[in-house]
Each structure stands twice: as C-alpha cells, then as structure tokens.
Amino acid sequence: MATNRTFTMLKPDAVKDGHIGAILEQITASGFRIVAMKLTQLTTADAKAFYAVHSERPFYGELVEYMTSGPIVAAILEKENAVEDFRTLIGATNPEEAAEGTIRKKYAKSIGENAIHGSDSDENAAIEGAFHFAGREQF
Numbered sequence: 001m002a003t004n005r006t007f008t009m010l011k012p013d014a015v016k017d018g019h020i021g022a023i024l025e026q027i028t029a030s031g032f033r034i035v036a037m038k039l040t041q042l043t044t045a046d047a048k049a050f051y052a053v054h055s056e057r058p059f060y061g062e063l064v065e066y067m068t069s070g071p072i073v074a075a076i077l078e079k080e081n082a083v084e085d086f087r088t089l090i091g092a093t094n095p096e097e098a099a100e101g102t103i104r105k106k107y108a109k110s111i112g113e114n115a116i117h118g119s120d121s122d123e124n125a126a127i128e129g130a131f132h133f134a135g136r137e138q139f
C-alpha cells in the first residue's frame with residue numbers, strides 16, 4: 001500500500017563520509033523494509049525537478065549543486081506509518097535542532113548538508129519513489 005511507504009536518499013555528504021552501512025543499519029533496525037534501493041547520481045535537471053517545490057527559496061541553487069555533487073543512495077522503504085515514523089527517525093532539517101540519536105543529529109554537517117532525505121507526505125513519497133524506480137525495481 002502506498003500509504004505504508006516512504007522514500008529516502010542518503011545524500012552526497014553521507015555517502016562520501018562512509019556512512020551508508022551505519023545509516024542503513026539504523027533504518028532497518030527501526031523496522032523499515034527496503035522495497036527498492038540503488039547507488040546513483042542526480043543530474044542538475046534531476047535535482048531541479050526533485051526540489052522544484054523549493055525553486056523560489058534562496059537556498060535552491062546551493063541545494064541543487066550539493067545534491068548533484070556526488071553519488072547518493074535512493075531507496076523506497078515500507079513500514080506502518082512510514083512517512084511520519086521516518087521523519088522522526090531522521091530528525092529536524094537543521095541538525096542543531098535534531099533530537100539526540102536521530103540520523104541527522106549523528107551524521108548531518110549543517111542545515112544544507114544534512115545527510116538524508118525523507119518524504120513529507122504519502123503523496124510525495126509515491127511521486128518521489130516513482131521518480132527513481134520503475135515498478136519492476138520495487139519489491
């Protein structure tokens with residue numbers, strides 16, 4: 001069911017810093033099942049489209065540059081109440097405001113380079129998952 005799924009990206013800083021294994025361990029230990037996953041790199045057009053909702057924000061240019069700066073891990077995750085529970089697991093956008101033990105608290109460098117993405121609604125989870133994965137790549 002789409003309502004039990006969310007979409008994530010381990011962002012370029014987290015991949016570069018060697019945190020893929022630790023972050024995936026925390027995600028699966030928290031009860032999320034991996035439905036789809038790949039190592040990939042966003043093109044500028046990809047990043048602009050993915051973050052189009054932020055196109056008028058002052059940080060949009062930097063965000064696109066950062067998100068295209070290196071490989072990411074994209075994944076679809078499944079769990080009851082997936083979207084909300086995953087946002088809790090990753091913590092606040094700004095790591096300084098993120099709760100202790102959250103993925104962003106542990107691995108994010110700044111509000112921009114914040115280690116991980118999590119969808120903010122069931123609707124966006126479905127859109128973002130479909131952006132990265134064909135139906136036959138989802139298990």
Ligand code: UDP
Pocket residue numbers: 054059063092093111112113114116117118120
């Ligand atoms: N971002 C940023 N500066 C800000 C707010 C956001 O660079 O002041 C970046 C950051 O990487 C964030 C992404 O833009 O994860 C998307 O912002 P959003 O407000 O959707 O935060 P999120 O949903 O990722 O917590």
Ligand code: MG
Pocket residue numbers: 120
């Ligand atoms: Mg968001």
